[in-house]
Amino acid sequence: MTMQPRQGRRALLIGATSDISRRLAHLLAADGIGLILAARDCARLAPDKADLELRYRVGVELLEIDLLDPAGTRAALLALDPVPEIAVSLVGEMGNQASQQDDPALAARAIAANFTGPALALETLAGRALDANVPAVLVGVSSVAGDRGRARNYYYGAAKAGFTAFLSGLRQRLAATPITVITVKPGFVATRMTQGMDLPAPLLDSAETCARLIKRAIDHKRLIAYPWKWRLLMLAVRAMPEGVFRKLKF
Amino acid sequence: MSMARETLPRLSGWGRYPVIRAPLFHPETEYMAAELVKEGRSLIARGNARSYGDCAAAPGGALSLLKFNHLIAFDTETGILTAQAGVLLNDVLSAFVPRGFFVPVVPGTRFVTLGGMIAADVHGKNHMKAGSFGAHVVWLDLLCADGKVRRCSPAEHGELFAATIGGMGLTGLILHCAIRLNRVETAYVRQRRVVTADLNALIDAFEDSHEASYRVAWLDCLSRGEGLGRALLDLSEHAEPDDLPQSIRMCPFRTPARRTLSMPIDLPVSAVNGLTVRTFNELYFAIGARKAQTSLLPYQSAFFPLDEILNWNRIYGRGGFAQYQCVLPLAGARSGLHALLRAISRAGMGSFLSVLKRFGEGRGGLSFPREGYTLAIDFAWSDRASRLLDELDAITIEHGGHVYLAKDARAPRAAFERMQKGLGDFRALRAETGSAERFQSFQSKRLGL
Numbered sequence: 001m002t003m004q005p006r007q008g009r010r011a012l013l014i015g016a017t018s019d020i021s022r023r024l025a026h027l028l029a030a031d032g033i034g035l036i037l038a039a040r041d042c043a044r045l046a047p048d049k050a051d052l053e054l055r056y057r058v059g060v061e062l063l064e065i066d067l068l069d070p071a072g073t074r075a076a077l078l079a080l081d082p083v084p085e086i087a088v089s090l091v092g093e094m095g096n097q098a099s100q101q102d103d104p105a106l107a108a109r110a111i112a113a114n115f116t117g118p119a120l121a122l123e124t125l126a127g128r129a130l131d132a133n134v135p136a137v138l139v140g141v142s143s144v145a146g147d148r149g150r151a152r153n154y155y156y157g158a159a160k161a162g163f164t165a166f167l168s169g170l171r172q173r174l175a176a177t178p179i180t181v182i183t184v185k186p187g188f189v190a191t192r193m194t195q196g197m198d199l200p201a202p203l204l205d206s207a208e209t210c211a212r213l214i215k216r217a218i219d220h221k222r223l224i225a226y227p228w229k230w231r232l233l234m235l236a237v238r239a240m241p242e243g244v245f246r247k248l249k250f
Numbered sequence: 251m252s253m254a255r256e257t258l259p260r261l262s263g264w265g266r267y268p269v270i271r272a273p274l275f276h277p278e279t280e281y282m283a284a285e286l287v288k289e290g291r292s293l294i295a296r297g298n299a300r301s302y303g304d305c306a307a308a309p310g311g312a313l314s315l316l317k318f319n320h321l322i323a324f325d326t327e328t329g330i331l332t333a334q335a336g337v338l339l340n341d342v343l344s345a346f347v348p349r350g351f352f353v354p355v356v357p358g359t360r361f362v363t364l365g366g367m368i369a370a371d372v373h374g375k376n377h378m379k380a381g382s383f384g385a386h387v388v389w390l391d392l393l394c395a396d397g398k399v400r401r402c403s404p405a406e407h408g409e410l411f412a413a414t415i416g417g418m419g420l421t422g423l424i425l426h427c428a429i430r431l432n433r434v435e436t437a438y439v440r441q442r443r444v445v446t447a448d449l450n451a452l453i454d455a456f457e458d459s460h461e462a463s464y465r466v467a468w469l470d471c472l473s474r475g476e477g478l479g480r481a482l483l484d485l486s487e488h489a490e491p492d493d494l495p496q497s498i499r500m501c502p503f504r505t506p507a508r509r510t511l512s513m514p515i516d517l518p519v520s521a522v523n524g525l526t527v528r529t530f531n532e533l534y535f536a537i538g539a540r541k542a543q544t545s546l547l548p549y550q551s552a553f554f555p556l557d558e559i560l561n562w563n564r565i566y567g568r569g570g571f572a573q574y575q576c577v578l579p580l581a582g583a584r585s586g587l588h589a590l591l592r593a594i595s596r597a598g599m600g601s602f603l604s605v606l607k608r609f610g611e612g613r614g615g616l617s618f619p620r621e622g623y624t625l626a627i628d629f630a631w632s633d634r635a636s637r638l639l640d641e642l643d644a645i646t647i648e649h650g651g652h653v654y655l656a657k658d659a660r661a662p663r664a665a666f667e668r669m670q671k672g673l674g675d676f677r678a679l680r681a682e683t684g685s686a687e688r689f690q691s692f693q694s695k696r697l698g699l
Contacts, residue, residue: 047320047322047334048320050320050321050322050323051319051320051321051322054321054322054323054324054345055321055341055344055345056345192278
């Protein structure tokens, strides 16, 4: 069957093999938005491309990028033509906290995969949107783990905290431009990342719920997307005096 | 991979009876699925769990196909769609109705997977005209007991193909399939409603309406005496553009946005009892009989009315429910249906609506449909209901009928063996291909499939 990709908006999803990205791709394509699916191993996305094109009759491109290689990523993003109107970074890697404590290379990787890599990619895209005067929407998926460091995953948490601060700064810098910067802070999401973890069911959202949260934020240009139960919970967690927080085990 | 029993998920079907703790695997790739099969445990495929009983759970583990949900190709000329088996019927309809294609056979819910539709060889309200779903499967890729994938079609591995259609996942794991879609001119259905006073009148009305494509009757299983089996018979066709009012004729494939209700909680006890059912049925028939003779409905409301209340199965409470669906061959249908309805009415049990459909010629094997009438009734699960179902089994056997495996959660093996034809051949094929050891469900063990 011949595809006739509609001319129109396109969204770049970075970290497109993630469970949340896969759901988000459907929600965007259902609105007629074309897709660029970017991932380290984008051959894995060939079936997704065929599926999305068939279901929604939108154009889908695959882009191989590795955020751990900032120069290569920058080159690939500069080569995108035209600049996508929507870009979402869904990249994240929890890693193993204990190994990160012992191995500086793994600790550095956690920072690169969760903070510097995604931040530099969005910086490049912001620059391009600014140059082309495109009213782009840039979305960074951070995490509630960045709201306060915990013993269980503080390299991951610290990197996400850095990413959250980066997004806040970028948003302020671009306030007077047509570019919107959105911070998404999901709580626990049932994905491959959290598979096998013992997480409280009432706080565990599905990838679909999380994708809908991101989609709504894009549609309404909501600057911070945060599930309400997590907003409340983290308000309490952040308000806790350090002396008390230090002794908690969670 | 071993799991402690208490950490195993609680699995059940749509009837929420029985609930069984058993392993559930979520392979990401077909390679991972093949590895699980080669590991030597006995597995069963699990789709969207819309079958009612214990056929999609297994002591060795159920293998969820929900991640195998990609469309692969579509040929506009032939209408042939290739897809992974975990794709939902709803996804196919959402994607292709706007392009003027419809799935030739659809069951009562659109939240079933294509693989499940093949495994249960589902039927629609148009069985007489379109046959069962299997009639529209061009080929399927089956991951067999030896870990190899075989493409099966009427021409290639024909015997395996035939046994897989209606084979309840017991011949292997269906990975992909190619199905033929039909052209339609609108997304709407033109429906004519006929009111019949009793069961005899209903059967006469069925026999007088063979020209209609889709036929289904909703009957009151609690009415007694003269009104035994009073019913509303709906006769429908895919609407043509001329049937549509001017306002929607311009966009004949666009249906109004769906508003779905959801049953948010399990009721502590079933809300379905003699009083509520009697009241509901009285109202339904009073309103239904007064309603316009013909109506125009979006396909969703016409074919999937119950999908508009998500999780409606929860009204039966924590105890769950069982659906009894049997088919009675044409010759004994009239007396058999009377006997079934009398037994149900006498017991004062039964659901809001019972459904009666007319089947045409069947495919044989384990595939459920055969020429005759099929009755489906829900019962809140209880010991009393269980005894009634045994009684219904006896009536079904007496009239040469059998029950639908996709609905069954409780049939005793002895009764099942007396009703099911083609059992010997199916068992022989299972033994020969090695699938008897590799693919087993709680249902297959209970019934000795």
